[in-house]
Amino acid sequence: xxxxxxHPSTLSVQEGDSAVIKCTYSDSASNYFPWYKQELGKRPxxxxxxxxxxxxxxxxxxxxxxxxxxxxxxxxxxxxxxEDSAVYFCAWNSGxxxxxxxxxxxxxxxx
Amino acid sequence: GAVVSQHPSWVICKSGTSVKIECRSLDFQATTMxxxxxxxxxxxxxxxxxxxxxxxxxxxxxxxxKFLINHASLTLSTLTVxxxxxxxxxxxxxxxxxxxxxxxxxxxxxxxxxx
Numbered sequence: 565x566x567x568x569x570x571h572p573s574t575l576s577v578q579e580g581d582s583a584v585i586k587c588t589y590s591d592s593a594s595n596y597f598p599w600y601k602q603e604l605g606k607r608p609x610x611x612x613x614x615x616x617x618x619x620x621x622x623x624x625x626x627x628x629x630x631x632x633x634x635x636x637x638x639x640x641x642x643x644x645x646x647e648d649s650a651v652y653f654c655a656w657n658s659g660x661x662x663x664x665x666x667x668x669x670x671x672x673x674x675x
Numbered sequence: 676g677a678v679v680s681q682h683p684s685w686v687i688c689k690s691g692t693s694v695k696i697e698c699r700s701l702d703f704q705a706t707t708m709x710x711x712x713x714x715x716x717x718x719x720x721x722x723x724x725x726x727x728x729x730x731x732x733x734x735x736x737x738x739x740x741k742f743l744i745n746h747a748s749l750t751l752s753t754l755t756v757x758x759x760x761x762x763x764x765x766x767x768x769x770x771x772x773x774x775x776x777x778x779x780x781x782x783x784x785x786x787x788x789x790x
Contacts, residue, residue: 596777598778598779600781605784606783606784607768607781607782607783607784608719608768608781609781610778610779610780613778653718653719657777657779662709662721662724663709663721663779664721665718665719666718667717667718668717668718
C-alpha cells in the first residue's frame with residue numbers, strides 16, 4: 565500500500581505546552597485524513613478528521629491542518645494535559661478505499 | 676457516537692484449535708469492516724477488508740485459509756483463526772466504516788494467546 569510517514573516517533577512535552585505531529589502521504593488522490601488516539605491496551609479512538617476540501621479544522625484544543633500541495637497534514641494539540649499521553653496515529657483514505665496508518669507517535673505529557 | 680463491539684475481549688487457546696472473533700457495529704450500518712493485527716508498540720496492520728455479502732479481500736502475506744472472514748450482515752463480521760499457533764498470538768482489532776459518512780470506528784480489540 566501507499567506509505568504514510570509520521571514524525572516524530574516519540575514526543576515529550578511539559579504540561580501546558582503544545583504538541584505537533586506531522587504526517588506525509590504519497591497518493592495525491594487521497595481525500596480523507598483522520599487522526600486516532602490509542603491508550604495502552606485500548607482501541608484507537610477517532611479524535612479529529614479532515615477532508616480534502618478544507619485546509620484546517622479545529623475542535624477545542626485539537627486542530628488538524630492539511631497541505632494538499634505538499635501532501636502533508638498535521639495534528640496540533642494545545643495546552644497539553646497528562647491525559648493527552650497516548651499513541652497517536654495518522655491515517656489517510658484514498659477515495660472510498662481502506663485506511664493506511666502511520667507508525668504512530670508516542671506522546672508523553674509530563675505534569 | 677458510533678459504537679463497535681468485539682467479542683471476546685481476550686481468549687487463550689491451545690495450539691491447533693480454532694478461535695472465532697465477532698465484530699459488531701451497534702448503532703450504524705457498515706457495509707465494510709476491517710480486521711487489523713497489532714503487535715506491542717507497533718502500528719495497526721491491515722489483514723483483510725470484509726464486505727457485506729461478498730468475499731473478503733486479504734492483504735499480501737495474510738493466509739485466507741487460516742484467517743477466515745465472514746460478513747453476513749450490515750452489522751456483523753467474524754474472523755476465525757484456524758489451527759492457531761503461538762505465533763498467531765496478538766491483539767486483533769476490527770473496525771467498521773459508516774456506510775453513509777465514511778468514518779471508521781474501532782472495536783475494543785481481542786487479545787489472543789495461543790499456548
